[in-house]
Amino acid sequence: MSKGVKIVTIGGGSSYTPELVEGFINRYEEFPVSELWLVDVEAGREKLDIVGNLAKRMVKKAGLPMAIHLTLDRKEALKGADFVTTQFRVGLLDARAKDERIPAKHGVIGQETNGPGGLFKGLRTIPVILDIIQDMEEHCPDAWLVNFTNPAGMVTEAVFRHTSFRKIVGLCNVPIGMEMGIAKLLEVDHSRIRIDFAGLNHMVYGLDVYLDGVSVKDKVIDMLSNPEHSSFVKNIDGQGWEVEFIRGLDALTCPYHMYYYKTDEMLKKSIESYEKGETRAEVVMKLEKELFELYKDPELAIKPPQLAERGGAYYSDAAVRLITSIYNDKRDIQPVNTMNNGAIASVPSDSAVEVSCVITKEGPIPIAVGDIPVAARGLVQQIKSFEIISTDAAVTGDYDKAMLAMTINPLVPSDVVAKKILDEMLEGHKEFLPRFFD
């Protein structure tokens, strides 16, 4: 690969792109990107131009021979790619708003990954991912697909269940955020903290946490029940656990666990946001507007600090670190979404999990953690069942399967409510769900 690396970013007009570009610039020495293709769809053309031009200015300022290409022609972009990253949003933030607002209207948390919103984000996204994979098999069969598009766990599961393509890694910034948060909590440098991660995307547990290789789990668990400490990532409002619960669990939680172990409180917030027109989608729309205004500034040639508020903290670091390790066969350990392969005993061996992996040129190899705590197995299996059935619904367009997924979701309180939300969301997202309406 002395020719340099070709990267294709699908959904290149995303506000996150400057993060990624910054990452490639910083790691250029060990990971020499020669071409970065930003691909988007017609509806995203304007954003693509704005972001693309910022990217060009960033590269120029860094003085690196990294060519930035902007295109709406995905197949053209994919030719001969080494890595493909995906960070698109079918239906843009309008769709996310529906994912959050329709459930809220029926008194249910929308939750755009593992909740009712996640089901619909999956139904819209999975067919597009499968199309991209088909294109990759034709135009860049040796490339790795690094997926940041949510619901990342469900997307990975869909690829394992419904294709024979295996060069996919799902990535999320939650685990790195947990490590950063704990480092901050303990007032030590991030590099000294290691967590054994195991679970699913947005449902990952820290089975143990080490400072310089020595377990500090008990200390951290005590700190976790202190309200001021539980806020590991910016985009979810943290609140402390009842100390006896978290001690009984004996594992670290991720921020999304609050939806399941503090459902009442989170639901109350969801309803308030809904009523005030301040759902996460609506907040992000506003943030994005401001970001794109900044991006337009022809003087701007770095990632603006305001991007951190968007929720993409550590994103650059996680993404570029992963790709660099694959490229260089680093065999270091990173938490990613990949096939379980027996690493977590109570999850099916051929399912997608989020788990600490050795990152090699041939992909991630999970480390065998044994099992997650007994108390976590039910919830993890419930989300896994939800993911599996959702992917089947996405691929087949089968109404009964979508209804089944909606009803068994732990945030949905009954089959009757499930049906109401389902029908309203199907109607609302109709244009992006051809498999259900053809």
Add this chain to the structure above:
Amino acid sequence: MSKGVKIVTIGGGSSYTPELVEGFINRYEEFPVSELWLVDVEAGREKLDIVGNLAKRMVKKAGLPMAIHLTLDRKEALKGADFVTTQFRVGLLDARAKDERIPAKHGVIGQETNGPGGLFKGLRTIPVILDIIQDMEEHCPDAWLVNFTNPAGMVTEAVFRHTSFRKIVGLCNVPIGMEMGIAKLLEVDHSRIRIDFAGLNHMVYGLDVYLDGVSVKDKVIDMLSNPEHSSFVKNIDGQGWEVEFIRGLDALTCPYHMYYYKTDEMLKKSIESYEKGETRAEVVMKLEKELFELYKDPELAIKPPQLAERGGAYYSDAAVRLITSIYNDKRDIQPVNTMNNGAIASVPSDSAVEVSCVITKEGPIPIAVGDIPVAARGLVQQIKSFEIISTDAAVTGDYDKAMLAMTINPLVPSDVVAKKILDEMLEGHKEFLPRFFD
């Protein structure tokens, strides 16, 4: 065993006892009970006398040489027993009322088996079961323990996890009720219906249903979404499923599934009952009072028909059928609670499950069903995790474990609410929870 069989019934003063006696009378020819010892505690002495005398009249009327013994001395009763049955309630119906009312006060379904009520019923019951087993090991080491005491799944799990005793079978009338209900639905005789059962106690699924050996699952599933059909057992108000949900699930549900797939609706009813002072415990107290008035009648020498309303439908049939099959090594198939042993792939092999078994003189052997539907695995695992942690809490008296069990229960909406219910219930049941207060 030509000498005739010795049965010991712990909790012999229960209003259910006439059911059991009727069963023994009806099957006397193939299962010749020569001694039936009804054992109770001091607080139940009066009921024991009433029920015991009815039992004596029943046997006399039947003209059988079956001696009825009434005693408060458990060890004396157990000497040389062949079968021990348990149907006691620690704290009587007053305790059940608390199991239902305290959660309801906090807006949560109490549910005395797999809900918060079940946790506390388990905490009170498990230590007593372990004591009984210790007595059995000393006084009748070859006897089988047939447990009807709820939560039957959790009790069986506790014995597997915390003792080396293996001669226990847990029994419930829900599966037989489902078979009877479906027979009625299809307007055929019960003997022509067979269901492949798999799951947990009060969380059991019918993987397939046969009429004369031929699957009629699809037909039955369609009927299940009809509100008038779903009421398989008397003591839960049935209401039909959304047809697309049950078709998606592609398995038969048991009545208790309504707590999980119709939580909203069931909660509403719970709160109403609580507010009207008509929780199930309160209803049953009234029923029992009436039953004991009937039992007192010296002219009564049969099981009174009003007992059926108590919820014990098919109980006699299920219990005596099971014991008779063990005694005679019948090798017929019955659904019971026993060790999984690989029969259901997604449940740990050494856990208690409710599954169709071959009943032999050496105990039940589960049939290997493969696995329950994907959609059911999460909920089943969640209840299994709840059961496991609850048994550990019961044995250790560990507050953190009790708090963990309460928080992960799918009916409990948050750790904050869990703690409130937990503390109030611990206080309310204090006298029956020495392991938590010593």
Add this chain to the structure above:
Amino acid sequence: MSKGVKIVTIGGGSSYTPELVEGFINRYEEFPVSELWLVDVEAGREKLDIVGNLAKRMVKKAGLPMAIHLTLDRKEALKGADFVTTQFRVGLLDARAKDERIPAKHGVIGQETNGPGGLFKGLRTIPVILDIIQDMEEHCPDAWLVNFTNPAGMVTEAVFRHTSFRKIVGLCNVPIGMEMGIAKLLEVDHSRIRIDFAGLNHMVYGLDVYLDGVSVKDKVIDMLSNPEHSSFVKNIDGQGWEVEFIRGLDALTCPYHMYYYKTDEMLKKSIESYEKGETRAEVVMKLEKELFELYKDPELAIKPPQLAERGGAYYSDAAVRLITSIYNDKRDIQPVNTMNNGAIASVPSDSAVEVSCVITKEGPIPIAVGDIPVAARGLVQQIKSFEIISTDAAVTGDYDKAMLAMTINPLVPSDVVAKKILDEMLEGHKEFLPRFFD
């Protein structure tokens, strides 16, 4: 099925057929066969006529309305069949002689099921079985295939791995022979003995043995080390185990275990038989010749007693008992070859095993035995691996896979010897191995 049952027996000209006919006659009342089609190939036409005429005389003597049809047209025969049985031998006894003689020449036991002979019997048989299944799917999609053709375990495995057909049961007379042998040993009636079987075909273990439902395993194991007792079936010369070995194993062995736990002694016998021209194939050829002479006798209208010496003891009983139980949804317990489904923990869930099953109209359901003894797991897994790879070789005609199967067989002492035997056997069986030579 009030019209009576239609049976098709492929390989109908076999000397075993009178056994089967006798079985159908004896069970006519509960299993009313109205048509029995005996199918064979051109090379077996003469035998088919002889056996077919005997069958007609037997039915006539019994006075039953059972029509016997003789044909070389398999598809015609299959139309509308209810059960298909297979008992053919591709290449007839000449092929078996090669299966035994070629390995013996190289100092290796041939063993026509789990040894090098079994590999080649599988390579010849599996493609024919797959053809029959294709015909069945077209002409009698609801029929059950009851396979007696050896290697029965490998054939069942092949169907599970390489087709989506699931209505197959593999049957062997070894388990029933073990029960009969133990009944004889204990001098009790066969009906009082039950064994929990688990393992593979010709590699099955008795995990426990009961007399009237009570375990007598220890007693039987002691008897097994007595040379005069270990001879459970006629066609293998028994000799007792070292008592400390069988006590350590703590399970019943089947006669074929002698090939693996007494390899030296069995090899010596094999070589002797080979040198004297008295391999099993050669002995059976002589026996068959005599049998067919008997069958020709127009006065003969019953199964001649000499057939028992052929090795088919209890065959009628096992086969007809199985078919009758499927037909009548009897739900009794019989050992058959079927999909494991978790019944034996250390064998893959989707592999064929020989295990005690509940026999229903929808097929056999294995009972969950937990696991076979630790000491048995290696050998069982080794034969299972051998079976799996042999089926892949049979279907693909891949030389490397055949070589792999031959080398890992526990009777084959090295890759060098494996190659010699393999090449000579491929050449010898050339005409029946089109997938290897096309």
Add this chain to the structure above:
Amino acid sequence: MSKGVKIVTIGGGSSYTPELVEGFINRYEEFPVSELWLVDVEAGREKLDIVGNLAKRMVKKAGLPMAIHLTLDRKEALKGADFVTTQFRVGLLDARAKDERIPAKHGVIGQETNGPGGLFKGLRTIPVILDIIQDMEEHCPDAWLVNFTNPAGMVTEAVFRHTSFRKIVGLCNVPIGMEMGIAKLLEVDHSRIRIDFAGLNHMVYGLDVYLDGVSVKDKVIDMLSNPEHSSFVKNIDGQGWEVEFIRGLDALTCPYHMYYYKTDEMLKKSIESYEKGETRAEVVMKLEKELFELYKDPELAIKPPQLAERGGAYYSDAAVRLITSIYNDKRDIQPVNTMNNGAIASVPSDSAVEVSCVITKEGPIPIAVGDIPVAARGLVQQIKSFEIISTDAAVTGDYDKAMLAMTINPLVPSDVVAKKILDEMLEGHKEFLPRFFD
């Protein structure tokens, strides 16, 4: 640990010790050993003195502040140790000679790890290891036990099955030898080769092999069938595989596989060596004699190059690399013997395996390889069963278990031969087998 590391080497008088000392000297910067205690038993006092003095000269020459202590008092040595290594031989090479000669006399390969010799080496060694662990729990509860004593797999299994001690890692130089051999084969530097190892000790497979992170398995497998290439380690005479066999297997073998896939040829060599009085034990005795003569030389202050011929190639590197990685929480990947934990699907989760692991301060974590090839599963399970039953025999002194282990060993051809070898070996090793003779 700023005080420097304290190492205790049990069996310190071994001829291998200079390897280890060299390793500690070379890695002193990242792994500062301040005390090295060499412990031996009375019978080894002379060797201990010779080796110990060489060690002192080596350290002096290196100019490092590493104190060498020689002692026969194990408990004294263990006080406050950080790492304990074991490399002793109960009964010394005389015992090994019996392990090899007695089976050979009966026409069986002795094989001192996974053969009959291994059973007896295990019976002698395991009780001593369990004693050492008891001492460690008292005198250095935080120390790691790094076991080089063979049979390393069986020893690790024994600790997992019969103690609650978990700070043990078993180490072998076979995997590193395979990597070195392949590097040589491909004429590249060792650091560029990586193998995914999975299996058991002396029964390990290379599931894939990478050059600079890219799989070169097919190329290597082709080379492996070339006789001149298969000799990866010095102490087993290599000979090439039949190419179709190794292509069918599709995995790398270790040198010990020749005992199982070339049994005939290896047996022939064993018998020849036995007859010539040149078994491996006898050869090594001679080599050791020469080595100790060299060691005595007061001018010698380095590891003499002749040690490489002893069979300990790469030993220093493997051992010190492992300990250094634990000490420094390096999280690099090394193949060691540890608990499976789901890493290899077809081996029980709680059994010892030899598998690529991430090496952390809290011990090795295996990487989830999925499974070994189907063709390898039987042999691996057979050796695992042999190991398990051997450890049970070692701990209990139960004759039946020893007999069972001997009979199921794949190198032993029958129960009759097993008993002869067993009895003769028990007698021969009597003084080291108190659990069998008390």
